[in-house]
Structures are given as structure tokens and as C-alpha cells.
Amino acid sequence: MKTGIIGLGLIGGSMAIDLRRRGFAEEVIGVEAEPVNASAALKIGLVDRIVSQEECVKESDIIVLAVPVGTASRLLPEVLDAISRSESGKTVIDVCSTKEQLVNVVRNHPARRRYVATHPMAGTEYSGPWAAMPGLFDGHACIICDPEDSDPQAVELIEELYNVLNMRTIEMPAVSHDVHTAYVSHISHITSFALALTVLDKEKDEKHIFDLASGGFSSTVRLAKSSPDMWTPILSQNRENVLHVMDTYIEKMNAFREAIAEGDEEKVRSLIEEANRIRRIIR
Amino acid sequence: MKTGIIGLGLIGGSMAIDLRRRGFAEEVIGVEAEPVNASAALKIGLVDRIVSQEECVKESDIIVLAVPVGTASRLLPEVLDAISRSESGKTVIDVCSTKEQLVNVVRNHPARRRYVATHPMAGTEYSGPWAAMPGLFDGHACIICDPEDSDPQAVELIEELYNVLNMRTIEMPAVSHDVHTAYVSHISHITSFALALTVLDKEKDEKHIFDLASGGFSSTVRLAKSSPDMWTPILSQNRENVLHVMDTYIEKMNAFREAIAEGDEEKVRSLIEEANRIRRIIR
Numbered sequence: 001m002k003t004g005i006i007g008l009g010l011i012g013g014s015m016a017i018d019l020r021r022r023g024f025a026e027e028v029i030g031v032e033a034e035p036v037n038a039s040a041a042l043k044i045g046l047v048d049r050i051v052s053q054e055e056c057v058k059e060s061d062i063i064v065l066a067v068p069v070g071t072a073s074r075l076l077p078e079v080l081d082a083i084s085r086s087e088s089g090k091t092v093i094d095v096c097s098t099k100e101q102l103v104n105v106v107r108n109h110p111a112r113r114r115y116v117a118t119h120p121m122a123g124t125e126y127s128g129p130w131a132a133m134p135g136l137f138d139g140h141a142c143i144i145c146d147p148e149d150s151d152p153q154a155v156e157l158i159e160e161l162y163n164v165l166n167m168r169t170i171e172m173p174a175v176s177h178d179v180h181t182a183y184v185s186h187i188s189h190i191t192s193f194a195l196a197l198t199v200l201d202k203e204k205d206e207k208h209i210f211d212l213a214s215g216g217f218s219s220t221v222r223l224a225k226s227s228p229d230m231w232t233p234i235l236s237q238n239r240e241n242v243l244h245v246m247d248t249y250i251e252k253m254n255a256f257r258e259a260i261a262e263g264d265e266e267k268v269r270s271l272i273e274e275a276n277r278i279r280r281i282i283r
Numbered sequence: 284m285k286t287g288i289i290g291l292g293l294i295g296g297s298m299a300i301d302l303r304r305r306g307f308a309e310e311v312i313g314v315e316a317e318p319v320n321a322s323a324a325l326k327i328g329l330v331d332r333i334v335s336q337e338e339c340v341k342e343s344d345i346i347v348l349a350v351p352v353g354t355a356s357r358l359l360p361e362v363l364d365a366i367s368r369s370e371s372g373k374t375v376i377d378v379c380s381t382k383e384q385l386v387n388v389v390r391n392h393p394a395r396r397r398y399v400a401t402h403p404m405a406g407t408e409y410s411g412p413w414a415a416m417p418g419l420f421d422g423h424a425c426i427i428c429d430p431e432d433s434d435p436q437a438v439e440l441i442e443e444l445y446n447v448l449n450m451r452t453i454e455m456p457a458v459s460h461d462v463h464t465a466y467v468s469h470i471s472h473i474t475s476f477a478l479a480l481t482v483l484d485k486e487k488d489e490k491h492i493f494d495l496a497s498g499g500f501s502s503t504v505r506l507a508k509s510s511p512d513m514w515t516p517i518l519s520q521n522r523e524n525v526l527h528v529m530d531t532y533i534e535k536m537n538a539f540r541e542a543i544a545e546g547d548e549e550k551v552r553s554l555i556e557e558a559n560r561i562r563r564i565i566r
């Protein structure tokens with residue numbers, strides 16, 4: 001299976017590594033807009049060749065769009081156009097964190113059924129080809145959105161691809177996907193960004209305050225290193241859901257603030273005890 | 284050196300393990316108010332004997348108060364009272380996350396100079412004797428507050444104790460300590476608690492939404508498992524600093540909300556880029 005990956009960052013690069021190492025792709029070709037990244041991806045050995053988008057679509061059986069979701073919204077119709085003009089049998093996927101707007105962009109495209117909307121839920125706070133690593137996807141979930149809008153053979157092939165990446169696939173409407181990711185991913189990033197901004201403000205006055213930063217702080221704030229290229233369009237495309245979750249979050253924060261301000265230890269304790277039930281959800 | 288530890292939870296228990304394994308304490312005796320925990324601490328082998336507080340103070344060269352800060356405020360004067368009545372040469376430390384109120388409680392105590400206020404900045408989100416582990420403190424910082432209010436020999440001895448635990452000690456006024464910990468520790472816990480409450484609210488309606496929770500979410504929310512017994516008094520004792528940091532945090536959160544609500548992608552991008560500078564502080 002010849003695989004073309006458009007966007008050789010953390011996700012595209014990590015896919016390239018394991019799809020080839022595990023024998024799913026006999027050749028991986030890549031498209032990368034940023035010359036420094038393209039050159040690095042080639043030198044690191046993520047891909048066999050760097051090609052143009054046109055060549056990539058022409059030569060590949062599977063085309064993976066691994067670019068920020070704003071860019072994906074622009075490229076997906078182009079790639080489907082190119083596929084319409086070529087022989088059939090090619091399959092296109094994206095790997096973006098928001099889905100509703102993306103599937104709407106190509107809802108009536110004649111080649112829509114060759115496209116499978118997917119979201120492999122794995123990653124780190126790092127980006128670019130240097131961040132790519134083997135095993136990134138192992139053991140995580142991958143959401144496949146609106147599979148009924150894709151050809152069954154295309155869905156089957158992509159399930160096989162994610163099977164090779166050791167992911168369990170879950171089917172879900174694009175609309176539900178975006179609600180779910182607002183809760184299990186997007187809000188976590190926003191709380192980390194806000195925490196980073198808070199402590200950086202303080203650091204302006206007291207240079208050495210964070211010599212003390214320990215493990216708990218680091219783990220809470222590490223997502224704040226995440227790339228603006230990736231996250232700006234996500235927060236934009238998933239605006240309504242994200243705002244809804246943020247409003248609940250700000251409400252909870254204010255409840256805490258009020259209980260602390262009033263010295264209401266019983267209330268603080270009961271909020272913490274309630275929060276402790278997060279053990280239902282994470283280990 | 285005979286060491287007595289009052290409170291055999293995560294911190295007290297972990298100290299017991301390494302102080303003995305590394306030869307600093309030839310015997311470790313413990314006081315534990317909760318019978319189940321006391322019995323566990325003995326069975327696990329954290330301590331050689333469980334004794335009363337009175338016996339502990341009487342028999343030990345070093346007494347470690349490893350209880351929640353509210354309890355420490357009550358016990359510290361009692362322990363110093365007992366020391367005043369006994370032969371000199373005993374040293375008392377606490378290991379709490381807030382310091383200003385605690386040092387104020389014993390500011391004029393006749394045995395004040397035998398007390399060293401310390402905060403070993405290490406821990407996990409787990410609690411109780413079962414959470415104790417070897418190596419917990421290795422490589423972390425330990426703050427020693429107001430060392431000029433303690434006997435130099437007492438400070439020296441405690442520095443040796445933390446040296447055995449592989450911690451680097453930093454001296455700081457209690458007042459500054461509380462400001463710093465509000466930024467590098469307390470606010471992280473509150474943001475995690477609020478995040479947990481937010482997602483748990485949603486889980487009431489959609490039972491399976493969090494099958495998807497991935498690594499980023501887990502690391503952001505894991506501090507929400509922290510013990511209410513420990514955290515209620517911390518947030519109470521450090522109220523003013525914590526409220527100040529929360530206000531900045533809520534301000535940053537609202538700035539994000541406004542930028543997203545207005546679809547101002549440039550503003551969202553610039554907030555994320557600013558937040559990315561957290562790389563100055565954490566690796």
C-alpha cells in the first residue's frame with residue numbers, strides 16, 4: 001500500500017514511522033509546505049521522498065491529511081477534486097481534532113465517499129517532524145466519524161490502518177465527536193494555557209519564583225507548550241462547544257473562589273471530595 | 284539518630300522509608316491517629332513501633348510533624364511544650380505546604396528555636412501509608428523558612444536530613460514561601476479540581492463520554508485526586524495569596540473566552556504563543 005502523508009509533523013511523521021516499520025506501507029511519500037521541516041523529515045527518514053501535493057495524490061493509495069484543521073478545510077476539497085479526476089480506489093483521511101466543519105465542507109463533494117473522517121486521539125505537547133516517534137498511537141482510541149458517509153471498503157481499509165497502529169476504533173457522528181473532544185481535550189489545553197499565562201505574569205516580577213516548580217505544576221501546565229498553529233483553528237472551529245465547556249469551568253472556578261473567600265471550609269472540602277470522583281474516569 | 288514521625292501518610296511514610304534505608308535513622312517510631320493507617324504503617328514496615336505522641340516526643344531526637352497543616356497548627360505548640368519540659372537537643376520540623384500561620388502560632392514559644400519550618404516539595408496525588416514510596420524526595424527542592432529563628436545546630440541537622448533525602452534546600456521567609464507555593468502548587472490543584480468538576484457534570488448526562496480521555500486530559504486533571512484532608516486547610520491558611528492568584532487566573536481565562544467568542548484568531552494565537560513561553564519554566 002503506497003501511503004502519502006500531507007503534513008509531516010508530530011502526527012503525520014509518527015504515522016509514517018509505524019506504517020512503514022509495521023509493513024502496512026511499502027512506500028511513504030510526503031508533502032510538507034515548510035522547507036526546513038521537509039528537509040528534516042527526509043533526513044530523519046520519516047518519508048522516502050518529498051513530493052508535490054499533486055504527485056502525492058496521484059501516486060498514493062491512501063492520502064493522509066495531517067495538517068492543522070484550518071488548512072485541512074482548504075486542502076480536503078482539493079484532494080477530493082484530484083481524486084475525482086483520477087482512477088478510483090484511492091482513500092483520503094484527515095486526523096484533525098475537530099470534525100463538524102470539515103465534514104460539512106465536503107458534504108456534497110462527488111468523491112465524498114472516498115474520504116474517511118478520523119481522529120487518532122494521541123499526541124504530545126511537541127510538534128514538527130522532530131517530535132515524531134514510533135509507538136505514539138499504541139493503545140489509544142481513534143474516532144471514525146460518520147462512517148455511513150464513506151464507502152464501506154474505504155472504512156475497512158482505514159480500520160486496518162489504525163489496527164496496525166494498535167488503536168481501537170470508535171464510530172461516532174462528527175457532531176458528537178466535537179462535543180466529546182471539547183470535554184476530554186480542548187478544555188484541558190485552555191486551562192493549561194491560562195495557568196501558564198498566570199504564572200508567567202508573576203515571573204515578570206520575581207525571576208526565581210519557579211525554581212520551585214515541581215511535578216504537579218509541570219503536569220498541569222505541560223499542554224501549554226502546544227502549538228498555536230494547531231490549536232488556534234481547533235478552538236475556532238469548535239467554538240460553540242468550547243465556549244459551553246469554558247462557561248461551566250469558569251462557574252466551577254468561581255464556586256471554589258467563593259468558598260475560599262468566605263472561609264467556608266466545609267464547602268471547600270465538599271468540592272474537593274466531589275472532584276476526587278474523577279477517579280471514575282482516570283486511573 | 285532516633286526519628287519520630289507524627290502522621291504516617293504519603294510524606295511521613297516516605298520519609299520513614301528513606302531515612303532508615305539510608306542510615307540516617309537507626310530507629311523510626313510513628314504516631315498515627317487513624318487506627319487503620321497505624322496498623323498498615325506497621326505491617327508495611329514504615330515504622331518500627333507505633334507510639335503515643337507523648338512517647339514519640341520523649342524518645343526521639345528529631346520529631347517530624349507530617350500531618351495536614353490545620354492539625355500541625357494545633358500539634359506544633361503541644362510538641363514544643365513537651366520539648367521545653369524535657370532535656371534539650373531535640374529538633375522539631377513540619378513538612379506543610381503553607382507556613383505563615385504556622386510560624387506565627389509559635390512565634391513567641393520558648394522552644395521556638397528548636398523548631399525548623401520546612402517544606403519538602405515532592406508528592407503524588409495519592410495519600411495514606413500505602414502511598415508512601417522510596418525515593419519520593421530525590422532531586423526535588425526543600426524550602427527552609429525563617430532559618431534565623433531556629434538554632435543554627437538545629438538547621439544544620441535538618442539540612443543533613445534533607446541531604447540524605449537527596450533534596451536541595453532553599454532558604455526563604457515564610458511569607459514569601461506562601462506566595463510562591465500559591466503559584467507553583469496551590470493554583471494547579473485548584474485548576475485540576477475545577478476541571479474535574481466540569482467533566483463530572485457532563486458525565487452525569489453522557490456516561491461514556493470519557494472512554495476517550497487521553498494522556499493530555501489525564502495529566503491536567505490528575506491532581507484532582509488529591510486529598511481533601513490535606514488541601515482544605517492549605518487553601519484556608521493560604522487564602523489571601525490563593526485568591527490573588529485565582530483572580531489573575533480567572534482574568535486570563537476570560538481573556539481566552541472573549542477572544543474565542545469573538546472569533547478573534549489573531550488574539551487566540553497570540554495568547555497561545557505567550558503561554559508557550561512556559562518553556563522558560565518547565566522542560
